[in-house]
Amino acid sequence: MTTFLGLDLAVWWFLVVGAVFTGYAVLDGFDLGAGAIHMFFKREESRRVALNAIGPVWDGNEVWLVIGGGTLFAGFPVVYGTVFSAFYVPFMLFLVALIFRAISIEFRSKEKMGWWHKMWDWSYSVASIVVALSLGVVLGNIIQGLPIGADREFHGNWLSFLNPYALLVGLTTVALFAQHGAVYLLLKTENRIFTRLTLIVRQTLRVFTGLYLLLSVATLWYVPHMLRVFLAQPWLFAVPLLTLGLVLSIGRLVRRRRYFPAFLCSGSIAAMLLLTVAAGLFPVLVRSTLNPAWSLTIYNAASSHKSLGIMLTIAAIGIPLVATYTGFVFWVFRGKVRLDDASY
Amino acid sequence: MSVEILARVQFAFTIAFHYIYPPLSIGLGVVLVIMEGMFLKTRNPMYEQLTRFWIRIFALIFGIGVATGIVMEFEFGTNWATYSRYVGDIFGSALAAEGIFAFALESGFLGILLFGWHRVSPRVHFFATVMVALGSMFSAVWIVVANSWQQTPAGFHIVGSGLTARAEVTDFWAMVFNPSSVDRLSHAIIGSFLAGSFLVLSVSAWYLLKGRFVESSKAAFKIALAVATVSGLGQLFTGHHSANGVAVNQPAKLAAFEGHYAAAAPADMYLLGWVDTKTHKVSGLSIPGGLSFLLHQDFKAPVRGLNSFRPEDRPPVNFVFQTYHVMVAIGLALIGLTLLASWLLWRGRLWQSRWLLSVFVAAVLLPQLGNQVGWYSAEVGRQPWVVYGLLRTSHALSKAVTAGQVWFSLILFTLVYALLFALFLYLLNKKIQHGPGDEAPNTDDADGHLSPASKRNNPVISHEAPAASAAALSHVSDL
Numbered sequence: 001m002t003t004f005l006g007l008d009l010a011v012w013w014f015l016v017v018g019a020v021f022t023g024y025a026v027l028d029g030f031d032l033g034a035g036a037i038h039m040f041f042k043r044e045e046s047r048r049v050a051l052n053a054i055g056p057v058w059d060g061n062e063v064w065l066v067i068g069g070g071t072l073f074a075g076f077p078v079v080y081g082t083v084f085s086a087f088y089v090p091f092m093l094f095l096v097a098l099i100f101r102a103i104s105i106e107f108r109s110k111e112k113m114g115w116w117h118k119m120w121d122w123s124y125s126v127a128s129i130v131v132a133l134s135l136g137v138v139l140g141n142i143i144q145g146l147p148i149g150a151d152r153e154f155h156g157n158w159l160s161f162l163n164p165y166a167l168l169v170g171l172t173t174v175a176l177f178a179q180h181g182a183v184y185l186l187l188k189t190e191n192r193i194f195t196r197l198t199l200i201v202r203q204t205l206r207v208f209t210g211l212y213l214l215l216s217v218a219t220l221w222y223v224p225h226m227l228r229v230f231l232a233q234p235w236l237f238a239v240p241l242l243t244l245g246l247v248l249s250i251g252r253l254v255r256r257r258r259y260f261p262a263f264l265c266s267g268s269i270a271a272m273l274l275l276t277v278a279a280g281l282f283p284v285l286v287r288s289t290l291n292p293a294w295s296l297t298i299y300n301a302a303s304s305h306k307s308l309g310i311m312l313t314i315a316a317i318g319i320p321l322v323a324t325y326t327g328f329v330f331w332v333f334r335g336k337v338r339l340d341d342a343s344y
Numbered sequence: 345m346s347v348e349i350l351a352r353v354q355f356a357f358t359i360a361f362h363y364i365y366p367p368l369s370i371g372l373g374v375v376l377v378i379m380e381g382m383f384l385k386t387r388n389p390m391y392e393q394l395t396r397f398w399i400r401i402f403a404l405i406f407g408i409g410v411a412t413g414i415v416m417e418f419e420f421g422t423n424w425a426t427y428s429r430y431v432g433d434i435f436g437s438a439l440a441a442e443g444i445f446a447f448a449l450e451s452g453f454l455g456i457l458l459f460g461w462h463r464v465s466p467r468v469h470f471f472a473t474v475m476v477a478l479g480s481m482f483s484a485v486w487i488v489v490a491n492s493w494q495q496t497p498a499g500f501h502i503v504g505s506g507l508t509a510r511a512e513v514t515d516f517w518a519m520v521f522n523p524s525s526v527d528r529l530s531h532a533i534i535g536s537f538l539a540g541s542f543l544v545l546s547v548s549a550w551y552l553l554k555g556r557f558v559e560s561s562k563a564a565f566k567i568a569l570a571v572a573t574v575s576g577l578g579q580l581f582t583g584h585h586s587a588n589g590v591a592v593n594q595p596a597k598l599a600a601f602e603g604h605y606a607a608a609a610p611a612d613m614y615l616l617g618w619v620d621t622k623t624h625k626v627s628g629l630s631i632p633g634g635l636s637f638l639l640h641q642d643f644k645a646p647v648r649g650l651n652s653f654r655p656e657d658r659p660p661v662n663f664v665f666q667t668y669h670v671m672v673a674i675g676l677a678l679i680g681l682t683l684l685a686s687w688l689l690w691r692g693r694l695w696q697s698r699w700l701l702s703v704f705v706a707a708v709l710l711p712q713l714g715n716q717v718g719w720y721s722a723e724v725g726r727q728p729w730v731v732y733g734l735l736r737t738s739h740a741l742s743k744a745v746t747a748g749q750v751w752f753s754l755i756l757f758t759l760v761y762a763l764l765f766a767l768f769l770y771l772l773n774k775k776i777q778h779g780p781g782d783e784a785p786n787t788d789d790a791d792g793h794l795s796p797a798s799k800r801n802n803p804v805i806s807h808e809a810p811a812a813s814a815a816a817l818s819h820v821s822d823l
Contacts, residue, residue, distance in 0.1 A: 056455030059410065063443065063451045068415045070440030077432020077510075084428075085742035091422050092753040095415045095688025097759055102411040103764065106404065109772050152429070152506055154744040302505070303433040304512040311437050318444030325452035325475075332456055335683050342459050 009308040010298040014282065016315050020071050021276050024064035026180075026267040031058040033181020035101060035128025036174055037200055038121060038138035045339075046193035047121055051105060052343045053188035056333045058105065060326055062098075067322070072137045073335070074311050078152055079285050079302035086146055086154030087138055090161055093135040100127035109344040129174055136173030143223055143277055145287030148249030150294050152320055165222040172211040176273070179204035180266040183250070186259045188337050189290065225287065226280035236279050243272040312315055346499015348738050350750040352425045356723075358415055361715060361761050364411030366716050368745035370484060371571070372402045378567050380470050390560045394458065394462070397472075397780030398544065398564075401772065403458050406480075408482070408768055410809070412761070417443075423750070427730055427740035433512045434500055434519055435490050436452065442486035450479030482535060488529040490521055491684030494731050495722070496593045498522035527589045528722070531582040535767065537575040538678060538711040544568035547776050549701040553743065557779050573686050576679040584638070584650060591639050591727075594732060596657065598666040602626075602635050604649045611635035611647035616669055619662045624651075626665075627670035659727045667724070669718040674714035680705060701790040776790065 002009050033055045038194055043045050075082045084091055103123035108117055144165055147156040182201040189197060220227055230236045246265045253262035281287070288294035302308060345353075376398055381393035399480070417439060420428050427764040456464060456472040463679040499518030500513075548565040551557045589597045598604075603619035603626040604611040613635045617628020621695055633643030650658050681703065688694040695701075 038701075053458075056459045059454055060408075060448070060452040062410070062414070063448045065441065066414060066417060066447050067443035069414075069421075070436065070443040072436075073417075073420065073428065074436030074440040075461045077436050078429050080421045080432060080436070081425030081428035081742070082744075084418060085423075085425035085744045086420050086741070088745050089752065095418055096756060098414055099411040099764070101761060102407055103767065106407040107767060110774065151743075153425075153787060158749060208645070225640065231661055236715055303436065306516075307433040307437055307513045310513065310516045311440060314437070314441050314444060318441070322444060322448040322452070325449065329452050329455050332460060340462055342461050 003307060004309075004312065005170055007274035009305055009312065010302045011283075012312055013071075013308055014278075014285075014298045014321075015264050015303060016312070017068065017071050017075055018274065018278050019056060020064060020068045020319070022271045024061070024068050025270040025274060028058070029132075029267070029270050030054070030184035030263075030290045031096065032101075032132045032142070033177035033179065033204075034185055035125050036132060036178040036180070037182055037204065038125040038128070041193060041196065041201055043192070044117065046247075047117070047341060048344065049189055049193055050185055051108065051124075052337045052339060054183055055105070055344050057329060059102075059336070060329055061318050062102075063322070067319075071315070075303060075308065076285060076298070076301045077303060078298050082148065082152055082154060082296060083138075083142070083146075083286060086156070087141070087161055090138060090157060093315045094131060095136075097127040097130035100124075101131060102231045105344065132174045132177045133170040136170035137166045137280050139173070139277065140169030142286060143169065143219075143280070144227065145225075145289040145295075148286060148288040148294050148296065149290060152294075152296065155290065165218055168211070168215055168218055168231075172208070172215050175208035175211050175271060176266075177206060179250075180263075180270060181210045182261065183254070183263045183266045186254070187263055189336075190336050198254070202251070205247075206252055212243075212247065221229055223280075229280050239272060239276050239279060243269055243276065246272065280311075328340075345747065347745060347747045347750060348741055350747055350754060351737075351741055352737065353747070354750055354754040354757070355419055357425055358412065358757055358761075360719075361765070363410065363411065363716065363719060364587055364712060365405050366480065366483065367532075367536035367539035367541070367711075368405045368410055368543060369402065370477075370480045370536035370713070371397060371538065372405065372543065373473075373480045374537055374563075374571055375540055375544050375568055377474050377477050377570070379564070380473050382468055382563075382567070384466060393781045394560050394564050395587060397775075399457055399473075401543075401775055402678050403454070404768065404771055405716055405773065406450075406454060411764075415757075421742075422743065422753075423746065424730070424743055428582035428734065430510045430735055431494075431731060433510060434493055435725050437513070437516075438486045438490035438493070438520075442483055443488075446479050446486060448479075449482065450476050453479070458666070476780060484536065485529060486678060489522075489525050492525040492528045493519060495521050495528070495726055496522045496524040496589075497731055497734060499648070511731070523593050524586070525618070527586040528577050531586050531718075532715075534575045534578045535711065535715045537571055538579070539580055539715055541572040541575065542678075542704075542708045542711045543566040544706045545572060546706070546801045548590050549704035550776070551779065552695065553694040553701050553705065554595050563642040564676060566689070569682060569685055569689065571680070573682040576675070576682045579675050580679065583672075588639060591647070594726065596650065596653045597722075599648065599650045599653075599666065600659045600725055600797065601668040603661055603665045603719065604635065605645060605651050606649045608646040608648060608651040610644050611649070613638065614665075614669060617665070621661050637701060657728065659798060664721050666726045666741030671714050671718040671721060674710050678707075678710055678714070699783055 007015075034050055034054050038047065038050060041050055057304045070082075078295075099125050104120040105128060106273050108120035108124070111117075138161070141163075146154055147160075149155045170183075179201065180206050182197055186194065186197050186201060246269050250262050250265045253259070253265060262325055283298045285298060286296040288296070303311075347452060373572045377397060379391055379398065380390070380395045383395055420435070420439075453472040453475040456469065457476055460469055460472065497511065498521065499513060499515035501514050501519075502509060503512050544564055545568045546719060548561040548568065551561040552565065587598065587601070590601070599611075602611055603617065604616060605624040610633045612626075612630040612632050614626060615629045615631075617626045617630065619626050630636075636645040636647055637643045637646065639647065650661065681700075685704070687701060688697055688700065724733055728736055728738070
């Protein structure tokens with residue numbers, strides 16, 4: 001088996017795909033979260049400031065989803081085909097929501113009528129929530145496993161994606177992003193919207209903490225196989241404990257007006273939660289609920305070693321480049337939002 | 345309807361709609377680089393105003409292109425799971441490379457393009473424009489490479505059989521530079537230059553006819569005309585090379601282009617016609633032996649016809665024939681138009697030729713139509729294969745997906761895209777009606793009046809306003 005730095009290529013790809021989706025959750029997470037709490041801002045100017053806070057970066061953040069889809073397709077085409085066709089309907093709704101999020105941001109400022117602004121504000125906020133919710137629901141189903149047959153096809157009911165555990169993961173995702181977005185907006189705003197946000201941050205954090213604890217208990221109940229993984233290697237419990245520590249420290253950092261560390265914390269929570277899932281699944285990508293032998297793993301679902309090797313080279317060149325211009329753009333637009341003639 | 349037909353209709357619809365936008369972005373990207381480059385070189389604010397105006401239109405087009413493009417990336421998995429597993433080793437790499445190298449570049453710098461005017465220096469802004477233009481072209485590179493691999497697979501071997509059979513990369517560069525990549529990429533990119541430059545030509549011609557923004561519209565028209573003329577002529581070469589490649593690599597497609605059935609006989613070239621798929625006769629206007637001549641420089645050279653393929657291995661002939669011929673006719677019309685306009689410009693008579701400017705206003709639709717039908721003939725001409733000679737479209741489906749689900753997504757996307765298209769046209773029209781800033785015409789223009797709106801909304805020129813009004817007043821006193 002081909003290895004690189006002591007890890008075989010399939011493991012490397014597990015890390016690459018995981019890292020890219022984590023990047024997406026951390027980056028687009030705050031855009032989606034800003035959208036989720038958008039309707040809590042009542043004044044036109046506040047809504048404009050909130051939109052312009054994500055204006056120059058949301059498009060670049062969404063790219064991480066495109067790269068995530070591409071790396072999953074390239075690295076684990078079997079998972080890409082099986083999972084995407086299994087969740088046909090939720091993925092279609094997700095895609096339509098992504099479209100509405102994009103055009104709402106783009107079209108809102110193009111007319112002056114109040115009803116026009118209101119319409120796109122609603123569409124932006126609902127679309128952001130639907131995107132976050134559907135991503136969470138799909139993740140919740142992946143965590144539980146899918147009825148996958150020996151033919152590597154999904155053999156379940158198309159509506160089975162709507163189950164209590166998956167919906168709970170979905171809601172937790174919305175709450176997580178909302179709180180992440182609120183902290184981001186604290187960094188970017190001042191005056192009235194800022195004051196309002198200090199309240200919203202506390203509320204979203206409270207909702208998220210509640211859902212997170214509920215989800216932790218539900219996971220023990222609904223996903224016993226994950227608990228077994230953690231019990232077999234107890235040091236893994238460090239990850240959820242660290243997550244809890246981060247959750248608790250956000251409130252303290254916000255009270256001390258240290259918003260940037262608070263933002264890093266809320267981003268890290270998203271990363272930690274995905275890390276928890278990854279640690280619980282590895283080396284399985286999608287567990288078969290019909291027969292564990294039919295599960296899709298990083299070995300039986302991966303591309304050829306040749307292809308993984310080539311792609312690892314591409315990723316090694318490309319992802320630092322992407323991180324560089326993402327960083328550059330964030331640096332150019334650092335500081336509080338100022339509305340000008342180029343703003344939305 | 346079967347799941348296969350539905351899935352094909354759904355995919356064709358979503359990708360055809362998507363394909364309105366990226367060619368416009370690619371073509372506009374080049375025009376923007378030239379405009380902003382002219383601004384940096386001359387420091388003439390007219391070019392800055394033009395650049396800002398076209399960046400606003402670029403943003404609208406790009407936004408819809410991104411929104412509809414992500415759909416495509418997911419649909420390979422949702423609609424064509426078997427295909428995804430079969431080609432993931434190869435096709436997935438190209439898609440991932442597109443995301444990493446192209447799309448990230450484009451989207452990252454777009455923020456600076458749109459919102460960075462006051463944040464970065466003109467040079468850094470120009471750099472961002474160049475990066476966005478390059479990014480949109482790199483996107484095309486990887487997407488067309490992946491698509492060309494489906495047309496002319498290379499650099500792979502088949503591993504496994506039955507359910508687990510799949511293509512695996514053996515030679516990455518042979519995969520990237522498969523036999524049709526370069527021809528098809530250059531053909532698609534130049535088609536995109538035509539799409540973007542004709543949009544600029546159309547809008548500028550409309551302003552000139554209306555007498556608005558006269559100086560800047562002339563400048564924009566000249567820039568776009570240069571791009572369009574070179575591209576039109578370039579398309580002759582890339583088109584000819586592509587057809588030669590199709591003759592070698594996909595003879596069934598080439599035979600369908602011209603409705604050529606006889607197994608080995610000289611092939612005619614039609615200017616227009618209709619294929620009777622029952623009698624295998626084409627009625628229409630043709631150059632006898634024309635196709636043989638184009639391929640082999642010999643009117644008598646035999647060309648492999650559709651009869652040498654089993655009926656189940658032939659593409660839908662008439663559809664491919666018609667779309668191919670519409671594409672060729674449009675290509676020739678664009679070349680004629682751009683050459684005529686360039687000649688009139690050289691003779692100093694272009695701006696007086698109002699009829700030609702009117703033609704250019706409407707001609708924006710031609711490259712759009714040409715790009716669409718060109719892709720239809722390329723993709724339908726590949727049928728019944730999704731990967732030519734290896735995987736049939738009917739085998740590539742998602743087995744877990746039902747007809748009801750595809751109906752759902754087809755109806756959903758039809759409604760959403762209809763709304764999207766209506767909004768796009770409405771906002772595009774609004775931006776065009778508004779024009780490049782509320783700029784005042786130069787006082788030495790034919791009618792040197794300054795509208796009150798321009799004074800109010802443009803602080804940059806407000807200090808010139810008294811002089812302009814004085815000039816306007818002097819006109820009045822002359823009367």
